[in-house]
Amino acid sequence: MIDYDQVLYADRYGLVQRAGIGRRGNLLVAIKNLFFTVFRFPECRSCEFLFFRSLVRGDYKNLLSDVASSVGSGERVIVEDYIRKSSKPALRAFWVVFKLLPRFFSFKADSFYERVFLYLRLCFYYRILAAVSKFEFGVLVLFADMQPTENLLAQYFRRKGKKTVTLQHGLYADYRDYPTVNVINYLHQPSEYFLAWGRDTAELICRSGDNRKVVICGKPSVAVSSxxxxxxxxxxxxxxxxxxxxxxxxxxxxxxxxxxxxxxxxxxxxxxxxxxxxxxxxxxxxxxxxxxxxxxxxxxxxxxxxxxxxxxxxxxxxxxxxxxxxxxxxxxxxxxxxxxxxxxxxxxxxxxxxxxxxxxxxxxxxYIAYFGDESLEKYGEFFSALKNDRAVALYERL
The missing domain is CATH 3.40.50.2000 (Glycogen Phosphorylase B;)
Structure with missing residues (x-):
C-alpha cells in the first residue's frame, strides 16, 4: 500500500503556514493547479535512467544536470520544470478525480475541508504520475523524494519493481523535536538508494530509518568559479x-x-x-x-x-x-x-x-566528501553498478 500520509505530509503542514489566505483561497489554489495546468515533458522514449525534479530552482537545475551528466546522453531522459498554466481545464483531471474517489479516506485529515484540499492535491500528483508512466525506463532517479510528487513516484514505481534512487539536495540538520516541515528530509525516504554528499548526512539518513541504503558520492559543483x-x-x-x-x-x-x-x-x-x-x-x-x-x-x-x-x-x-x-x-x-x-x-x-x-x-x-570530477566519477560508478545489478556492493552500512 502507498503511504498517502507521507505523500501529503508537506501539503498538510503547509496548510497551517497558508492560513492567511483562508479556506476558500487554499481550495481555489488547489483547484487551479489540478484543472488548469498542462505538463511539458520531453519526447517520450525508452531510457535506462529517468531523472525527475519537481523543485523549481536554478541551482537545483544545475545540480541535477551535473549528476545526470555522469551517465551517457543516450541512456537518460530528464523531466524538470514541466508545469505550465492553462486557460482551459484539463479533461483528464476530471477523470482522475472520479477514479481516485476510493482513496478519499486513505489519509489523515483534521477536518472535511482539509480532506478535500489534500484530495485535490493527491489528484494533481496522480496526473503527473500518469504522465511519467508513459516512459519506459529501468531506473528512476529522483531529485528529492521527500517532496509530494516525487514521494508518490518513488513509492509507486518501487512497488512496480523499478530501481529507485534519490539525491541529496542540501545539507540536512537533525531537528529532533523542533517543529519544522524539514524533518521530511531524513524521515521520508521511499527510494531504495540515497546518494549522499558526505558522511554527516549519510549517518543522519541511516539512523532515521531501517534498511537505508546510502552511497556517498559528493557534490559535483559547489560554487561558480570566478x-x-x-x-x-x-x-x-x-x-x-x-x-x-x-x-x-x-x-x-x-x-x-x-x-x-x-x-x-x-x-x-x-x-x-x-x-x-x-x-x-x-x-x-x-x-x-x-x-x-x-x-x-x-x-x-x-x-x-x-x-x-x-x-x-x-x-x-x-x-x-x-x-x-x-x-x-x-x-x-x-x-x-x-x-x-x-x-x-x-x-x-x-x-x-x-x-x-x-x-x-x-x-x-x-559534509562534502568529493567534488568536481571526483564526485562525477562516484556518481558514474554507482549508476553503472546499479544498471548491472552490482550496487549492493557500494552502499554503506553506517
Missing part, C-alpha cells in the same frame, strides 16, 4: 574587499535580521563592503533598509570570508577553502565546528583571529 577565486588560490587575496552574509529561508527571518544587524556594524568598523546572498524565497524589500549600502549576489568564492546561519552554502564554501563563520542561535542545524561560531562582533573578531591557520578544505570532508 577570477577572484583564482586569485585566492594564487595567494593574491590582498585585493579582496568584500565579505558575504548568506541569508536563510523565511522561517528563520528573526535570525536573518539579527545577523544582518551585527554584520552591518562590522562592515562599518572595518570599511569593508558587505555582499548579501539572499535565499531564493526571501522578500528582498523586507531587508531593504537593513541592507542599504550593501551589494548583493557577488560570487561567494570571491569573499574575504562568509557568514551564515544554517545555510549549507557555508559548508560548500569550506570545500573551496573560503573562511566561513556561523552565527549562533538555538535553531537546530548541520554540525559546525564550535570554534567557528560567534554571537557578537567581539566574538567574531576572536574566532576570526583564531582561525587564521585553519584548513577549511579539510574541515569540509565530513
Amino acid at each position: 577570477p577572484v577565486k583564482k586569485a585566492r588560490e594564487e595567494g593574491k587575496a590582498e585585493g579582496l574587499k568584500y565579505f558575504t552574509v548568506v541569508l536563510d529561508q523565511n522561517v528563520f527571518q528573526e535570525q536573518n535580521v539579527e545577523m544582518l544587524g551585527l554584520m552591518v556594524e562590522y562592515a562599518k568598523s572595518k570599511d569593508l563592503i558587505m555582499n548579501v546572498r539572499y535565499h531564493p524565497g526571501n522578500n528582498r524589500r523586507f531587508y531593504a533598509d537593513l541592507c542599504a549600502g550593501c551589494v548583493s549576489d557577488l560570487d561567494l568564492d570571491g569573499s574575504v570570508f562568509v557568514v551564515g546561519h544554517t545555510s549549507s552554502l557555508l559548508h560548500e564554501m569550506m570545500v573551496l577553502g573560503v573562511p566561513v563563520f556561523k552565527f549562533l542561535s538555538d535553531i537546530p542545524c548541520v554540525t559546525f565546528p564550535d570554534d567557528l561560531v560567534f554571537d557578537s562582533i567581539d566574538d567574531l573578531r576572536k574566532v576570526m583571529g583564531a582561525a587564521r591557520e585553519t584548513d577549511f578544505r579539510s574541515l569540509s570532508n565530513e
Whole structure:
C-alpha cells in the first residue's frame, strides 16, 4: 500500500503556514493547479535512467544536470520544470478525480475541508504520475523524494519493481523535536538508494530509518568559479574587499535580521563592503533598509570570508577553502565546528583571529566528501553498478 500520509505530509503542514489566505483561497489554489495546468515533458522514449525534479530552482537545475551528466546522453531522459498554466481545464483531471474517489479516506485529515484540499492535491500528483508512466525506463532517479510528487513516484514505481534512487539536495540538520516541515528530509525516504554528499548526512539518513541504503558520492559543483577565486588560490587575496552574509529561508527571518544587524556594524568598523546572498524565497524589500549600502549576489568564492546561519552554502564554501563563520542561535542545524561560531562582533573578531591557520578544505570532508570530477566519477560508478545489478556492493552500512 502507498503511504498517502507521507505523500501529503508537506501539503498538510503547509496548510497551517497558508492560513492567511483562508479556506476558500487554499481550495481555489488547489483547484487551479489540478484543472488548469498542462505538463511539458520531453519526447517520450525508452531510457535506462529517468531523472525527475519537481523543485523549481536554478541551482537545483544545475545540480541535477551535473549528476545526470555522469551517465551517457543516450541512456537518460530528464523531466524538470514541466508545469505550465492553462486557460482551459484539463479533461483528464476530471477523470482522475472520479477514479481516485476510493482513496478519499486513505489519509489523515483534521477536518472535511482539509480532506478535500489534500484530495485535490493527491489528484494533481496522480496526473503527473500518469504522465511519467508513459516512459519506459529501468531506473528512476529522483531529485528529492521527500517532496509530494516525487514521494508518490518513488513509492509507486518501487512497488512496480523499478530501481529507485534519490539525491541529496542540501545539507540536512537533525531537528529532533523542533517543529519544522524539514524533518521530511531524513524521515521520508521511499527510494531504495540515497546518494549522499558526505558522511554527516549519510549517518543522519541511516539512523532515521531501517534498511537505508546510502552511497556517498559528493557534490559535483559547489560554487561558480570566478577570477577572484583564482586569485585566492594564487595567494593574491590582498585585493579582496568584500565579505558575504548568506541569508536563510523565511522561517528563520528573526535570525536573518539579527545577523544582518551585527554584520552591518562590522562592515562599518572595518570599511569593508558587505555582499548579501539572499535565499531564493526571501522578500528582498523586507531587508531593504537593513541592507542599504550593501551589494548583493557577488560570487561567494570571491569573499574575504562568509557568514551564515544554517545555510549549507557555508559548508560548500569550506570545500573551496573560503573562511566561513556561523552565527549562533538555538535553531537546530548541520554540525559546525564550535570554534567557528560567534554571537557578537567581539566574538567574531576572536574566532576570526583564531582561525587564521585553519584548513577549511579539510574541515569540509565530513559534509562534502568529493567534488568536481571526483564526485562525477562516484556518481558514474554507482549508476553503472546499479544498471548491472552490482550496487549492493557500494552502499554503506553506517
